[in-house]
Amino acid sequence: MLRLKSETRPHHERTEALVRLLDADLTPSAYGHHLEALLGFYAPLEAKLASLGLDSVAGLSIQTRWKAHLLEADLRAFGHDARSLARLPRCEDLPALPGVPEALGCLYVLEGSTLGGQLILRHLRRHFEGKPSGAFAFFTAYGDEVGPRWRAFGEAINQASELAADEAFDARVVSGAQETFDAYAAWLRQEQAHAVLSA
Numbered sequence: 001m002l003r004l005k006s007e008t009r010p011h012h013e014r015t016e017a018l019v020r021l022l023d024a025d026l027t028p029s030a031y032g033h034h035l036e037a038l039l040g041f042y043a044p045l046e047a048k049l050a051s052l053g054l055d056s057v058a059g060l061s062i063q064t065r066w067k068a069h070l071l072e073a074d075l076r077a078f079g080h081d082a083r084s085l086a087r088l089p090r091c092e093d094l095p096a097l098p099g100v101p102e103a104l105g106c107l108y109v110l111e112g113s114t115l116g117g118q119l120i121l122r123h124l125r126r127h128f129e130g131k132p133s134g135a136f137a138f139f140t141a142y143g144d145e146v147g148p149r150w151r152a153f154g155e156a157i158n159q160a161s162e163l164a165a166d167e168a169f170d171a172r173v174v175s176g177a178q179e180t181f182d183a184y185a186a187w188l189r190q191e192q193a194h195a196v197l198s199a
């Protein structure tokens with residue numbers, strides 16, 4: 001976990017800079033578009049992750065970590081229904097994730113984002129007080145359990161690394177995380193450019 005943190009720091013910084021949800025002038029519509037972009041990344045990525053054998057990783061509880069359905073719940077508050085949700089664009093340049101180690105690195109990125117997500121949640125609640133903006137299901141995700149869920153994830157990933165006892169395994173986890181950060185940033189950049197052009 002320490003290696004993941006240090007070797008993805010610049011990737012985190014680049015991705016974080018693209019998230020405008022802490023802006024003082026954030027509008028409900030911009031928040032809604034951000035949720036649409038997130039669904040376009042999470043839905044295909046979680047589907048891909050679900051086919052990669054993560055159920056076999058001890059302590060991961062992968063089935064309890066999916067979040068695309070939370071984005072869908074938030075988007076329904078913005079007037080979306082099943083049909084319009086299905087029509088939203090989906091990212092096609094997902095990280096390659098050739099095996100379980102890369103999938104773990106990818107999951108590290110998605111899980112870690114629940115930490116910064118707590119800051120975002122506090123901001124959204126204050127910023128949109130009294131305005132219709134949904135229940136923030138995605139950013140609330142684990143509720144009061146963010147810390148324990150993150151520690152459990154860290155233990156599972158450290159344990160998988162100890163079990164493999166192989167430098168190449170760890171290097172693959174890190175590259176899966178870096179590639180995921182980069183794909184996430186590229187997708188946000190693309191969706192933001194699209195939103196500006198169609199505004």
Ligand code: HEM
Nearest residue numbers: 004005015016019022108109110112113115116119181184
């Ligand atoms: C405005 C946007 C963001 C802010 C302000 C932010 C802020 C933070 C903060 C403060 C932490 C450290 C929390 C702690 O140690 O308790 C953190 C950790 C992390 N964030 Fe973000 N973040 C943002 C966006 C993202 C995004 C979009 C992703 C994923 C694509 C992400 C992935 C991670 C990861 C993986 C960690 C764990 C680092 C580690 O300790 O290993 N963050 N973030």
